[in-house]
Amino acid sequence: MASTYAGGVFRRRSEEASSATALAEQDDTQPRDPQAPKGRPTPKRSEAEANRRTRVTVPKDRKEAARQSRDRMRAEREKQRSALLEGDERYLPARDKGPVRRYIRDYIDSRWSLAEFFLPYAVVVLVLSVLPSNELKTASTLLFMLFFVMVIADFLRLGFGLRKALAAKFPDTNTRGSVPYGLMRTLQMRRLRLPKPKVKRGEKP
Known part of the structure; x- marks a missing residue:
């Protein structure tokens, strides 16, 4: 009798664990309820890629930030120089627009x-x-x-x-x-x- 009772308890626990695992896997594949206390909507793929790119381009130190700033300024000056030669008003300096x-x-x-x-x-x-x-x-x-x-x-x-x-x-x-x-x-x-x-x-x- 005792062995039969223990077997039933063990079987119920195994079934509950399997159900919990199935629910966890389902939650991973479906967006969470934004109204849930700990839930949040799953981000779209485009948003995730944009966030990933942003994280990659964040400078790690002051030297890297200064280098990126110089590169942006150099690219902007090159655009303005080309605009002055070709007449493209989109990139002209403010005084010429x-x-x-x-x-x-x-x-x-x-x-x-x-x-x-x-x-x-x-x-x-x-x-x-x-x-x-x-x-x-x-x-x-x-x-x-x-x-x-x-x-x-x-x-x-x-x-x-x-x-x-x-x-x-x-x-x-x-x-x-x-x-x-x-x-x-x-x-x-x-x-x-x-x-x-x-x-x-x-x-x-």
């Missing part, structure tokens, strides 16, 4: 300006000033002063014209700092300007 700045560049690039010849002219004057002839030195100084005055007058002409054009084109837009931005562009020779000119001389912007 927007329809106002694009219009200013087109306005300046479509016109002749004396300022873009200032540097070549200054080189010629410098060469004349080192020659032994006093007459040439005096002439180079006078020519430089005359050209400088003409550049200032051309600045005023372009500046007033650009301000008027911006007021007509963008009446409800803040264009503060736009005129200096355009005048600084005139100091660069046309083929060296960045972003690259998109209009021809004489073409309407």
Whole structure:
């Protein structure tokens, strides 16, 4: 009788253990109830992969973090350099972005300006000033002063014209700092300007 009772108890315990194991395996294959005290929803595969990638890219030390920061900055500078050469406005520096700045560049690039010849002219004057002839030195100084005055007058002409054009084109837009931005562009020779000119001389912007 005792052996029969012990066998029955042992059999019931074995069945309960098997049931518990089956339930545990079922829980592993099915998402847990988010309302359960210790349960949580099983993450999606895409979320799990994203979390795994995030864990992999977290820098382990300060040197690694600095290296990753330098790599990101280098990639960003390369994007901006390519954008300046190709005109891709998505990656242009902040000072060159927007329809106002694009219009200013087109306005300046479509016109002749004396300022873009200032540097070549200054080189010629410098060469004349080192020659032994006093007459040439005096002439180079006078020519430089005359050209400088003409550049200032051309600045005023372009500046007033650009301000008027911006007021007509963008009446409800803040264009503060736009005129200096355009005048600084005139100091660069046309083929060296960045972003690259998109209009021809004489073409309407």
